[in-house]
Amino acid sequence: MRKVYITGVGFITSIGNSAVAVSESLRELRHGIVQFPPFQKAEVPVKVAAPIRDFQTDTTDAEDWIFPARYNIRRETLRGMAPHGIYAYCAMQQAVEDAKLTEADWSNPHTGLYAASAGSPFLLGHHLERMRKMGVMRCAPLGVVAAISGTVNFNLVSQFKIKGASTGFSSACASSAHALGFAYDEIKLGRQKRMFVVGAEDGNVESILPFAGMRALSLQHDPSIASRPFDVARDGFVGTGGAAVLVLEGEEEVARRRAKVYGEVAGWGQASDGYNVAISHPDGAGLRMAIENALNYTDVTVESVDYVNAHATSTPIGDLSEARALKSIFQNSPTRPAISSTKALTGHGLSLAGAMEAGFCALAMKEGFMPGSAHISKIDPACEGLNIIRATLPHQPNVILSNSSGFGGANVCLVFKSV
Amino acid sequence: MAQSVTNPSGIPLKPFTPDDDANLREALKRCSAATYEAAAQFRKTGNTEHLPAIVLGIIERYVEPDLRPKLKEAEDDLRIIEDLGIDSLTMMEIVILVEDVLQMTINNEELRHLRTVGDVKTFIECKVRGLPLPKPTKFLPIEAIVSVMPIQPPFLFLGEASVNAHGANAKYKISGQEFFLQGHFKDNPVLPASIMLEALGQLAVLFLLEGQVGEAGKTVDHRTIFFTSCEGVRCHRVCRPGEVLNLSIKPKRLKSPLATFEGQIRVGQEKAAIAEEITLTFAFAEEVAEPAPQAQPAAAVASDPALAAVNA
Numbered sequence: 001m002r003k004v005y006i007t008g009v010g011f012i013t014s015i016g017n018s019a020v021a022v023s024e025s026l027r028e029l030r031h032g033i034v035q036f037p038p039f040q041k042a043e044v045p046v047k048v049a050a051p052i053r054d055f056q057t058d059t060t061d062a063e064d065w066i067f068p069a070r071y072n073i074r075r076e077t078l079r080g081m082a083p084h085g086i087y088a089y090c091a092m093q094q095a096v097e098d099a100k101l102t103e104a105d106w107s108n109p110h111t112g113l114y115a116a117s118a119g120s121p122f123l124l125g126h127h128l129e130r131m132r133k134m135g136v137m138r139c140a141p142l143g144v145v146a147a148i149s150g151t152v153n154f155n156l157v158s159q160f161k162i163k164g165a166s167t168g169f170s171s172a173c174a175s176s177a178h179a180l181g182f183a184y185d186e187i188k189l190g191r192q193k194r195m196f197v198v199g200a201e202d203g204n205v206e207s208i209l210p211f212a213g214m215r216a217l218s219l220q221h222d223p224s225i226a227s228r229p230f231d232v233a234r235d236g237f238v239g240t241g242g243a244a245v246l247v248l249e250g251e252e253e254v255a256r257r258r259a260k261v262y263g264e265v266a267g268w269g270q271a272s273d274g275y276n277v278a279i280s281h282p283d284g285a286g287l288r289m290a291i292e293n294a295l296n297y298t299d300v301t302v303e304s305v306d307y308v309n310a311h312a313t314s315t316p317i318g319d320l321s322e323a324r325a326l327k328s329i330f331q332n333s334p335t336r337p338a339i340s341s342t343k344a345l346t347g348h349g350l351s352l353a354g355a356m357e358a359g360f361c362a363l364a365m366k367e368g369f370m371p372g373s374a375h376i377s378k379i380d381p382a383c384e385g386l387n388i389i390r391a392t393l394p395h396q397p398n399v400i401l402s403n404s405s406g407f408g409g410a411n412v413c414l415v416f417k418s419v
Numbered sequence: 420m421a422q423s424v425t426n427p428s429g430i431p432l433k434p435f436t437p438d439d440d441a442n443l444r445e446a447l448k449r450c451s452a453a454t455y456e457a458a459a460q461f462r463k464t465g466n467t468e469h470l471p472a473i474v475l476g477i478i479e480r481y482v483e484p485d486l487r488p489k490l491k492e493a494e495d496d497l498r499i500i501e502d503l504g505i506d507s508l509t510m511m512e513i514v515i516l517v518e519d520v521l522q523m524t525i526n527n528e529e530l531r532h533l534r535t536v537g538d539v540k541t542f543i544e545c546k547v548r549g550l551p552l553p554k555p556t557k558f559l560p561i562e563a564i565v566s567v568m569p570i571q572p573p574f575l576f577l578g579e580a581s582v583n584a585h586g587a588n589a590k591y592k593i594s595g596q597e598f599f600l601q602g603h604f605k606d607n608p609v610l611p612a613s614i615m616l617e618a619l620g621q622l623a624v625l626f627l628l629e630g631q632v633g634e635a636g637k638t639v640d641h642r643t644i645f646f647t648s649c650e651g652v653r654c655h656r657v658c659r660p661g662e663v664l665n666l667s668i669k670p671k672r673l674k675s676p677l678a679t680f681e682g683q684i685r686v687g688q689e690k691a692a693i694a695e696e697i698t699l700t701f702a703f704a705e706e707v708a709e710p711a712p713q714a715q716p717a718a719a720v721a722s723d724p725a726l727a728a729v730n731a
Contacts, residue, residue, distance in 0.1 A: 076509065140515070
């Protein structure tokens with residue numbers, strides 16, 4: 001069977017805007033969470049977020065946006081973008097450079113792009129308001145493509161002249177893990193030789209604060225402990241945005257191009273809770289089944305798993321159900337894999353999370369480390385028996401699982417292998 | 420509209436409040452200061468002389484910086500899509516800003532035919548003044564020219580052409596294969612001045628056939644067009660094979676049976692020839708009784724002795 005490899009990564013994240021910076025933050029457990037200025041109002045009880053540095057995208061006019069000078073983006077490219085569109089564009093630039101691809105390599109019928117974002121509630125709100133105030137004929141011509149879910153694939157596919165398979169995935173916080181899984185399938189099935197996988201989110205007031213309504217956000221004021229998955233005192237997630245891009249290529253392309261390889265995507269599995277629209281199954285039944293499916297598909301034994309990059313977002317209910325799922329999988333395993341949630345550092349990137357964490361796993365495999373689970377001062381007793389690592393380990397994981405769970409009880413488990 | 424006042428130019432003026440001014444500044448914040456000044460003046464006075472500056476200023480804001488110098492040349496036949504790289508969505512952005520700034524509404528249908536900067540300027544001016552809209556610039560590739568012209572190769576000296584209400588433009592590349600270059604001159608091919616004048620005459624013929632001449636519904640019969648006279652013809656430069664002639668004519672007087680044009684030819688930015696007046700005769704289709712079987716073809720323009728004398 002054809003093998004699938006990760007050959008390039010790109011990051012615009014709260015813990016760094018390059019693979020080098022991200023890798024350093026992961027190893028040194030440097031978080032990207034701050035008291036977010038737009039939240040510092042009496043009527044907003046949520047105070048912290050994990051914003052993107054070196055970009056300014058807080059106006060509705062893309063021409064006002066500020067971004068690092070190394071990215072040269074023309075007005076006609078910018079005008080159809082949401083804030084996360086520009087993050088994704090920049091991460092995509094990094095990824096194609098990292099994979100040493102030329103336009104001829106990626107702009108052909110054998111190269112596709114799967115992406116995930118929740119759209120831009122920020123721009124959607126702005127454009128709808130304009131429509132109500134000024135009339136339908138004064139709607140910005142590109143307001144729709146900049147704002148709706150799918151904006152990130154519309155933009156990247158046209159800007160990078162992608163000719164192969166393209167679509168968007170919409171399973172909330174499992175979206176970009178789904179995108180990666182199905183991108184893997186495209187290559188495995190021989191339909192595509194190369195796939196870009198993109199996860200992105202605005203990470204601003206409009207994309208984060210609505211979660212306050214379901215009491216999912218941390219109300220901590222102290223950025224250094226606000227996101228603490230598996231800690232007994234965790235009180236909700238910290239919102240973030242940004243973009244992550246991975247380049248997946250089949251083994252023939254890797255051999256032909258003599259491409260540098262981060263690691264292998266060994267396969268994936270998914271399953272659904274069939275339980276509640278927004279609350280994860282108390283025993284993590286769907287996630288457990290997703291992990292089992294992934295292990296069965298890839299022929300990976302429970303004992304051979306070295307590291308699990310958990311979905312754990314730092315919400316009381318979500319982390320508990322994941323802990324239960326992990327326990328049920330690994331309870332009889334003598335090897336006990338290292339487990340951590342990198343969301344302690346990054347915050348929760350929603351649709352971005354799956355691709356971002358897959359990117360972290362790629363760095364961990366290539367550079368030989370397992371990032372610790374930061375900010376735990378007292379571990380939740382419900383996690384007893386799990387090997388949750390609080391410090392980064394300087395060992396290369398051979399087999400990694402990366403979990404993602406989204407609304408509606410969608411669960412994805414990705415499996416990576418070091419080469 | 421009850422409290423609107425009317426200025427001498429007949430355009431109803433709405434009051435221009437400080438709020439309106441603030442909105443105008445915001446809307447035009449990426450345009451030149453001159454664009455805002457012109458727009459504010461227009462909104463206060465209704466003076467349509469400001470319109471070209473406003474429209475050009477708004478178009479300029481949407482043109483990529485590397486293409487903006489083209490706009491500085493302010494040629495009315497600059498094409499919006501081909502020369503300025505503006506696509507239909509950017510055109511919509513321009514329209515929305517123009518609507519906002521000039522307080523008017525433009526329909527999609529009206530936009531479809533706007534091809535040049537000149538079309539846009541004329542269109543906006545007509546809209547603002549409430550005048551009927553002129554026919555927009557029509558572009559004719561060589562195939563279209565051949566199909567409408569009574570003059571045919573090898574005696575046709577027009578390549579691609581554009582025609583609108585104000586005149587016509589065309590290009591002609593001297594290929595070097597023109598039959599008369601063998602003898603004009605010996606071992607020294609130079610386009611005859613009579614041919615330059617002929618080319619301008621042919622462009623005037625195209626204008627009569629494709630432009631808006633006379634009352635609505637009337638069309639010029641191509642069999643009725645002949646050369647009558649020319650005045651003030653001066654050649655400034657020798658034209659040789661490989662060079663591209665930029666021909667332009669503008670009507671000075673159009674009243675059946677005579678049409679008088681001024682014309683000029685440039686090569687690049689250099690003036691090659693001018694004709695202060697070229698006059699043709701013509702008649703409308705319904706004025707022609709029966710097709711005369713022995714009718715002289717319009718190509719006779721060039722064989723007219725008066726024209727032949729030009730090169731003497």
